[in-house]
Amino acid sequence: MEKTVAAHAHELTKTYGKGDAQVRALDGVSIEIYEGEFTAVMGPSGSGKSTLMHCMAALDTPDSGRVTIGSTTLAKLDDKALTVMRREKLGFIFQAFNLVPTLTAEENILLPLSIAGKKPDPKWYANVIEAVGLADRLKHRPNEMSGGQAQRVACARALVSRPKIVFADEPTGNLDSTSGAEVLSFLRRSVDEFGQTIVMVTHDPVAASYTDRVVYLADGRVVSELRHPTAEKVLERMSVVQRRIGV
Amino acid sequence: MRRVTWRNLVARKVRLFLSAFAIVLGIAFLSGSLVFTDTIGESFDQIAYGTVTDVAVRPETGNGDAIAMSVNREARSIPASVIDEISALPGVERAQGAVNGGGLFVVKKNNRLLGGTGAPTIALNAGRGEPIPNAAGDQMLKWEQGTAPVKDGEIALDARSAEVAGYALGDTVKIALPSDPPILKAKLVGIFGFTSGGLAGATLVLFDDDSAQKYFLDGKDAYSVIQVEAKVGATQREVADQVAKVIPEGTESVTGDSVAEESKDLFDQLLGFLNTFLLVFAGIALVVGTFLIVNTFSILVAQRSRELALLRALGASRRQVSSSVLTEAFVIGMIGSTLGLALGFGLAMLLKVLFSQFGLDLSGTSLVFQTRTIVLAYAVGVLVTMLAAWIPARRAAKVPPVAAMRDEIAMPESSLRWRLLIALLFGFAGAGAMAAGSWLDVPRPIVWVGAGIFGVLMAVALGSPIIATPVLAVFGAIYRVIYRSVGKLAAQNARRNPRRTAATASALMIGLALVTTMSILGASINTSIDKGVEREFSADFIVQNVSGQPFSPEISQKITAVPGVDAVSPAQSIVFKADGTQVFASATDAEQFAEVFELSFASGEAPTADNTIALSESMAESIDRTTGDVVELTFSSGSYDATVTGVYADSNVVGQALVPLSTVTTAGIKRGDTSLAINAVDGTGTRTVRANLERAVGDNPTIVVQDKESYAEAQRSQVNTLLYLIYALLGLAIVIAVLGIINTLALSVIERTREIGLLRAVGLTRPQLRRMVRLESVAIAILGAVLGIGAGLLFGVALQRSFQNDGISDLAIPTGSLAVFVLVSALVGVLAAVLPARRAAKLDVLRAITGE
């Protein structure tokens, strides 16, 4: 089956610091993200996962290399265009602090659209709300919600503008396993039911088992890849990778 | 703990600098005012001590106060024959007569008046023979060019005046005299300097003795003062006592020291007004600054709550936590006071330059830095800062240690209910005092109203978080409609912490409340002037001296003869005490007066006979006298009884009392007209009459002819000048308030870094972000404006009521100006947001999210 590439990172490098303190966070990463797929990025701490995400999600710029979202090359865009790109083509879920505290759940979900001065597609909106399972919490503010509920609101917000790709950096990192499972199954459903493309960084083999594909990063490079992961296979591959790079 | 405090100070230097700036401005104003008034004082002291001789003989003085002495001109003199007797005394080296004349002006080369309404012009005589030295043994005048005048038609000028007026030695100088001839042309034969420092901008004109007597002492061979030089070895006291035995009745012999003391006291009395006036504004600036500091510290403590909790968890006591905050405040207070002192010095220099523009030239005196100024600046600066940090410090100590573990921390805050209660207490007490001062018959209503204003201001400031809620809700609704989600975010941000928003707005509120009050008072005064003039100005023209000084009665003679003039009523303003109360009165000829003015008498009639007086209704009430009663009038020459002939409705034209012209002479005041009211013959075109009048007055720039409109206009412009000065001074409070808004916004931006990062990540553009900050700022500013203008309206009305019987008879609300204030506030909001908005827009999205 021929898959369409939703996003493409080509030979990305990024170096932090100078001299002795120099860190090569990305050392020539190339990766393709396929449309309608749920991709996990894994790797030891400091391997460059977050940096890769930020570069692909137009939040940061690589020192060299090229990122394309759909048919657009990010390097050519100015700040305004990047902002519009983030608003219209990309969705984000961070580990924490995903919501604006002054706004209700509903207002948070609709934020990207209302910033752009757009109205949501009512059918799609209903779908997302239904899928996220928060219909009765829409009028609540973030401080009145549990961590899991807040992350699900963040997921809904990432999806509501029908972005090309959703980037999630350890979205379940702060959650217990039950809340984590809620969030992950929601992300899974959005891939299955709506054909959403999602890239997720995680350290958790169980979380990775929800995805279609796992990409392993080490020392700023892609070192391995796994399709149709299960928790056991992910664990096994992790130890192989770690042995190979000598951690 | 000390290290933690220090680290905090260094790490937050920008924010702290902003809050220190409020202190800097307040202290600068405080110390600047003190330094400046001390400098004036010093300069006047130099004059006071530099101009007295060992002993002086002068007409006896009662307890003349500063105002009376500046309005009433001395007419009494001492016959020259006394000089020989004094000279013969054993302790006396030499004695000489001195003439002190006032009411004259040097006309500059460009035909304008030198000095004008500023520093006075004083006429002196050259003296017969070598002038008497001052008590320190120096000659008072230093000749720079030429010589002293010796005959009529010659004069000498002090160097600064000659230069400013544009005259050189040998030029013909034009001088406007208060006697005959109204304009004197004399040759400048000498230019002199002043030995003891400067002259504070005063102009000295030196005449030969005969001319000085002719122009200022009605041509008598007499003097204003006899100056005595003591023999070496004789004390001032001894000589004064010897002299006292030979001088005529009605005169007194005083030592140089006591004369200097007296004039020093007089200057101090005048300076006291200026000092109080300036210090009131320093006080306002500091009160507004206090709000800014309370707010800054509250925000800083809130932002650091997690860190404070950690310190508590690690074993720091509450006391240690709160004292670390107070230590920060102390350091800021010290820094702020130091910078404030430096800035105050600059301000004093600026004031020096500014006042020299108005004729108070202090270039002869360098700025005076008293220890008192420095001590006061530090004491006030540190105290205000620490007091302001007190509440936040206590709150900091209340952060529970467990908060260190929590994610989002709600600072323990005192309940709004208490605040509301205190605010209501202040509000009711303030409103009550204001109402009492405005409508009830209380003693010193202005004090009541003042205290009421303070109470209400405090109430509004305390209650502002509660009052703010509905106002901000309105903003939310408007913003949402116009600016959609950005507007909504901005409105939500403003409402997020009502205390913070309200405290920030309160600072602006205070400034605007006072500005509004002043603008209402100003408008009311102007309206009252217009109405009063409309009501009372029944004359066709008024002739006045430009600076309100009496002018030669000769002019009134001249004007009576002008074609088209029907009646002329001369009046002289005088000041005296009636049964101990100061009275501003007009002396007139009742018959002439009646031809021009219709004064409405509640009882009795205008005074005509000697020793009579008519009182205005409010004056009659305040000294509790009515028609037929006897009042005691006190002048510096003594006290006289006068019978009350009538009581008339209050009148701005006449003043608080009306006396016959004979009173002036009886009281030993020099005759001179302060104004001439003129009626034209019916049917004569006013324009022709005016032209005739102006021709009659001739090229005398001290005299102006005014009709109804120009008279009202002149009065209004005096009020407006004062009003603009007060606006400028209140501007300081507004500047501090703007700093407060900048500070709050900047701190909020820092506090909301993550959130801003998130908003940017989900697609908020930089311009949208800037707009969000700007809208929040405008909301705060307009909240302040609404509160301030509301409070100001209340104050303005209350003050007008309490001054109703003192000349502000009519209330006027300058709606146009008020609208401008709101617009300006919105603009202030926009401007205050510039830096914080830029800062927010510059935030690196990634860093903001990752929480670096």
Ligand SMILES: Nc1ncnc2c1ncn2[C@@H]1O[C@H](COP(=O)(O)OP(=O)(O)OP(=O)(O)O)[C@@H](O)[C@H]1O
């Ligand atoms: N702003 C920065 N300045 C300096 N070094 C940085 C910066 N951001 C990341 N690094 C370094 O770059 C490397 C990659 O960081 P990155 O955050 O991408 O790792 P990661 O794989 O996401 O790790 P983790 O699993 O702990 O989140 C690390 O060594 C980190 O120290």
Ligand SMILES: [Mg+2]
């Ligand atoms: Mg990471």
